[in-house]
Structures are given as structure tokens and as C-alpha cells.
Amino acid sequence: MSGHARREPRRLTRWWRRQSLRTRMTVIAATAIAVSVFVAFQVASELMDWKLRETAVTQLHADARSLATNAQRAGLAQVQLSPYPGSGRLVRVILPDGSTRTPAGQPELPPVSEGAGRVARGASADLLESTDWNDGYRVYTLRAADGAVQVVDVADDGPINEFGFGMLLIGLFCVAGGALVGRAVARTGLAPIDRLTAAAVRVANTQDLDAGIPDEGGGEIRRLIQAINDMLAALRDSRRAQRLLAEDAAHELKTPLTSLRLNIELLVRLDRRGTLDTALSAQSRTRLLNDLGAQVAELSTLAAELTDLARGDISDEGAEPLDLADVVVAAVAQARSRVPDLEVALDVTSVWVSGRPAALQRAVLNLVDNAGKWSPEDQPVQVRLRAEGASAVLEVDDAGPGIDAADAPRVFDRFYRADSARAMPGSGLGLSIVQRVVHAHGGRAAVARSARGGALLRLELPVTDPASSVVHSPSGS
Template identity: 40%
Template sequence: MSRRRPAGVRRRQRPLRTRLALAASAAVALVTLGVCTAAFFVIRYEMFHQLDLNLTQSATRLIQEHRGEGPDVLAGECRFLSAPACAQIVPAAPADDPAAPYLLPVSAPVREVAAGERAPYFSNITLFGRPVRMLTTPLGRGRAVQVALRSDTVQRGVRQAAGLLASVGLTGVLVAAGLGYWVARTVLAPVTRLTATAERIAATRDPRHRIELPGPAGGRQDEVTRLAASFNTMLGELEQSVTAQRRLVADASHELRTPLTALRTNAELLARSERLTDAQRDRASGALGRQLREVTGLVNDLIELARDEEPRPLLEEVRPADLAEHAVTTARAHWPAVPFLLDTDPAARPVTRPGVPARLTRLLTNLLDNAAKFSPAGSPVEVGLAVRAAALELTVRDHGPGIAAQDIPYVFDRFYRAEAARALPGSGLGLAMARQIARAHGAELTAEAAPGGGALFRLVFPAEGAGPSAG
């Protein structure tokens, strides 16, 4: 009694390597069998066709030799022409038959050929226990000639060819199976490594694993190898993203620990306000407000920094010159002790670029706040906007202590602070956020030491038509 498989249980599917090997083997096997079958029929046709040509030549020779003779059985026995053969002449009327018996069978179609009522034809008969091929063709004057040749040698040759071709076909199928398995194993080797790597990453949650690629890096690569290379590139991007996320979480938790501890301390202190004097209560309240603003600003910066790209519908044509004037005006109100000097090239005033005004304003504000924070009282912050080689360049320079050479590679890292900035307010996220906004708009933000002292930040927008890379 057979058991049915439950509806929810599906038959386990064969691995891709096995299916590909079977498909390749079946394709080659079908081609091999088809070629062998076609070769068999061609050989069989050619061998019998050659036998028929021999019969035709023998009949032609007999016709030329007995054109004027009457009905006759040639020597009354089989004669050897070009091969073991029998030949006889048959009249159309049975009354004209010779006295000797016919060696070859005479039927009504033979009489019809003799009478000219039927075309010549070939037939297969058995004579003296051997297979024979016979041709019946008209001789003229109401006669037909029959010529027969033994066909057992031809049939033996056909059987030998069939056996040989069957052996070749079977060997071809076995070779096709081996080649199919080898091809499947070779072609799917990168896919196998890719699968193993993906499973290992899923098990360990470690994106540092990579797929080993065959051959030199600059050599010719097929589609599967390019897939593996793309997967390695994706793993690299994933590793960078995971590393950056972990570093952001670690840095954010470290930066938030101090203000949160201070907030808790001041909150506990204000909870016992009846034990404090009015001056102590005011100082604690003021400290609590400052720390709340600091934490709020840090959280807002983290939220802004966590945005990877701008939604494309928010893009619009903006004029950087107007944004720079607005940002400088706002900075003058926020930093009254620091003079801000804006120098805009007339050629840069009408220039527009696709972008998000609020985000670009935040970028400029961060640069100006950073410059003002390091500028001594009375020292100006110089802002310049000009068009250079079809690109729009904005510079912000201060006259503070500048940037040490060892700090320049890390200026835009999250939460990084140089030795000179440890005692200054800020979260260490402003410049990181500025670079992220710049790259989202297809621009490049760099930092360098300014000639004569101070720091110089250079924001270069691409030429018109280059556009933002991420919306």
C-alpha cells in the first residue's frame, strides 16, 4: 500500500550542481545519440544504395547481352556476375515461359514489368536460405529481366555499423556525464564558495569573510566570477557600515555618559532643593539647563548624522551665494565678538546647484561655528566664494591655532577632537556632519593648514551637470 506525501511536505530538490550536471549531460547525450542514429541511417542507406547500383549495373549488362534473344533462364542456375548473383529473363505471357523452371520467383508484378505496365522495382527475397536483393526491370519486346544479389553481407555490415555506433553512443553518454559533472563543478565553484561564505556570515555575524577568487585580479573573468567579486565588494561595504555603526554607537554612548551623569547629579541635587541656598539652587538649575541643551544638541547631531542620503524629491536648484550670505548673517548674530568677512566673486553669484537648502545651510553653519570657536577675539573669519575651472569653490578660514599635521586625517571623524579642542564646547560631530552633507550633494570638503596660521576649509561643488550623488 503506497503512502501519499503530506500536502505541506515537498520533495527535497536536488542541488544546483546536480541539476546542472544532469542538464549538461542530457544535452550532450541527446546530441550524441542523435548523431549516432543519423549516422546509422546514412550508413544503412548508402550500403543498400550501393547494392542497388550493383544490381542496376548487372541488369544493364544483361540487357545489352540479350537484347535480341527470346525468353530464357540464364544457364538455369545462379551465375557470378559482380557478386554471387542469379539472373533470368521472364516473358509477359506465361505461355511463353521456357521449359526449365525459374530460379527466381515470378509473380504478377514481374509480368506487368515485362508488359511495360509497371516501372522497375527492387524487392527482398530469400533464396537457398540466404537473403537476396532482387531488381526487376524491362528488357524489351515483352520481356523482363530479374537480377538478384546476396544481401547478407550488406546486412552484416549494417549490423556491425549499428553495434559500433551504439558503442560510440554509449561511450559518448558516459563521457558527457563525466564532462557535465566536471563543468558543473568548475562553473559553480565560485557559487559554492559564495554560498559557504554567506552561510558562515549568517552563522557568525562577521562580515569580514571574503570569497577566494580564482586567477589574477586583472585576468579575464566570467559572469560567476564577477558575481563573486561583486559579493566581496558588497561584503566590504557591509563591513564598513557595520564597523561605522558600532563605532558610532560606542562613541555616542561614551559622549552621552558624561552629560547624562551630570544631569542625574543636578536633578538629584534639585530634588533636595530645601537644603540649598537660593544661589546654589540657581547654579544647579542653570547647569541643568545647559546640560539639557548639550544633550539635546548631541542627540540632534546624531540623528542628522545617521541620515545616509537626501530623498530625491527634496532637491531643488539653490544659489550657494545666497546661502553663504544667510549663513554669515546668522553667524554674526550668534558670535558677536567675531567679525565675519564675506568675499563673493561676481561670477559666482548667479551660479546654482541642485541640493537641499536646509542641509547646505547646516553645512555652512557648522563650518562657520567651528571657525568662530577657534578664532581669538577680534580675529576675523574669512569666507570666500568663487568659480574655479567651472567648479564652485567656497572657503572658510580662521586665524586660530590651526590644525596640526597629525590631526588633519582625522578632522572629519565622528567625535574626534584635537588636543587644542578638548576644553572647548561641542560634540565633535559638526565637521563629520558637514562632510556627509557635502558628499550627499556631490561636493568635496577638505581641511588644511592656512598659510600664515589658522585653518582653511575648502568646499568644492562639481561643475554644472555633475549633480549630487545621493539625491
């Protein structure tokens, strides 16, 4: 039984959750009106019952005093008692010997109570008010002459019942009207939601993100429409960015793929003719194979960087407090392993930030690789890390030709390569990845000309622990 009782609320909850918002508002409105009518009926019934009781008792007192006055004049045995008219109050005279007189035709009354007998014998006060509800009678006993008189009012629930029936009809009418009004209010109030739903379905079916939802209404509805329009704008920007990325990637892949295809076709054609050994000298074959290897490596690098860029900020790696100096040292070590003759002068101090270690190391590695391509062999790449106020500042300084003022605003754009850099290896994505990682960590990236005439790339990240900095590694190559 207890299990069944527990299942009922769950079923009711599931049913309620399956209903539409319009149905819920209708049910809530009808229920609220029903509860209000019930409470009003209970209060009104209590007030009406109290008022009727007070009026009846007051009338009993008046009738009893009138009968007692007549009994004082004519005597209890001779006082005239009018025949019972068939309805209304009942009267009774209690004689000194305990017997009673009642009007002709009057229904039989309950026996005289002990309290009423004491009044008739004069044992109690001259006036004793007693209200009895037994058998539906309301009795008032009053001392008169040598006995007493009684006026009895038969309790009548008719007015209360009639009032209750009327209130029931009114309540049902109010509940029905409340349901209709609630339905109308719900339909009117939810009309913007319906139009918003239709617009969202239309966007989902047509995939047309440019079709914004018209702004209407106010308050919560307007804020919801604005939020959805903002979401559509964000999706529109994301789709445009994806399209541009695909177009740029296709453009950048075209050149190495074309070169790779031409070189392979040349080798295949010569091999089919059987002139591979005679048509190409050993030096030419070596140069061609080196070109093929470089083109494959370039394609691999471009594919890896495109994958990293397309993923955006999606990563399973969580942010954690870390010493940025450790990340910089690890990135420099990785750059040296990739380019053994790369010289890097480190001047880093311990600065704590909150971030993703692998992403930050990739950003620093891209900076060092970019600087290494431009620095002369006798000039090391300078990497400096220090704390400035609430920021960790990383500077990568090369002694190359530097960045022209016209190219500086677009250095961090995807696939952008200055005219002077088109002959250099690279995809044009490295610095774009750097900027994305830095922005994801709440920092900023900038480019300037270094004191040595080359490029100075500067990163700023918010620190998490402003403890005193400790030198992590002395300058060196």
C-alpha cells in the same frame, strides 16, 4: 487545451529553476551527448542507405547485362535460368508475346509494368533503366533479343535496422557515460563553489568577519572569492567604524550627562531638605538653571548629530541639479535665525552642482556655526562662493585664533576637539558631517589659515553646468 499547453513550459521552467547547478550541468551534458548521437545517427543512416542503394543498383546493372548477353546467345525462350536458391536477387525474362519466364521456385513477382513492356517491345530505347519501390522491389529492365530481361532486388532494411539498433545501444551508453562524466565534471568544477559556500555559511554563523576565504583556483572563481573577501573587508571596516562611533559617543555623552545628573541631584537634595530657597541665591539658581538648559541643549545637539552621522549616506533625498548659491544663502539665513547677533558677509555667485539640497545646506550650516563660535563680535564671518574651472569653491573665513598646525590634520575627525575648543559648546561632529557630505558629492574639504589670521575652511564640489556665473547677492551682513 491551449491553456494546458501554456502551463507545461511554465512547470518545466519552475522545475529547472529548482534544480541545483550540479544537476543542471549533468542534464546539459547528457542532453548535449544525446543530441550529438542522434544527429550522428541520422547522418550515418542517410549515408549508409545511399551507399547501399548505389551498390544494389550497380549490381543490378551488372547482373542484367550478364543475363542479357546469355539471352542474346541462347534466345529468350532457351536461356538457362538457375533455380532460385531461396534468397538473393530475382530474375525474369519477358518474351516478345508479353509472357514471362522465371526460375523454378522463385517467388511471384509483380506484373510487368508498362515501362518494362515498352522496353520488351522495342518501343523505347534499347536500354531503359527503371527503379520501382512498390512492394519493396527494386527492378531493372534491359532490352535483350526480341524481349527483355529483368533483375529484381528485394529491398532489405535489415542492415539499416541492425545499424540503427547498434547506434541506439551506443547512444544509450554515451548518454549514460555523458551523465556520469557531466556529474564528475560538475562535482570537480563546483568544488570551489562548495568550499566557498561552506566558508560563507561559517562566517554567517560565527559572525567572524576576520576569517577570510582562502584564495584558490583561477578565472571566475578567483574573482568571486576576491569580491567576497572585499565585501567582508568592507563589512569589517563598517563594524569597526560603528564600534568606534558607539565608543566615542559614549565617551562624549558621559561628561554632559554627569554634569546634568550632579546638578539635578543637587536640586533634588536641597528640595528634600526644604532649603532650596535658602541654600541657593537667586543668582545661583539662575546660573544653575541656565547650566541645565545649556547641558540639555548640548545633549539634544549631540543626539541629532549622532543620528545624522550614523545614517551615513542613507537618505531618501535624491540628487538633483541645484544652484549652490541658493543653498548657501538658505544656510546663512538659518544660522542667523539661530544666533541673531551673528554677522555674515556674503559674496556668492551662481554655481550649479548636482546634489542633495538638505544635506548640502546642513554642511554649509555647520561651517557657518563653527566659524561663528570663533569670530570676534566686530569681525563678520566671510562666506564666499565662486566657480574655479570645473569646481564650485565655497570658503568660510573667520577672524578667530585659527587652527594650530598640529590640529589641522584631525579637524574633520569625529569627536575631535582641539584643546582650545574644549571649553566651547559643541559635539565635535559638525566638521565630520561636513566632510562626509562633501565626499558623498564627489568633492573634498580642506582647512587652512585665512588672511585675517583665523581658520579658512574650503569646500570643492564638481559643477554640472559650466554656464557663466551671475552675482547672486552682494557683500553684506
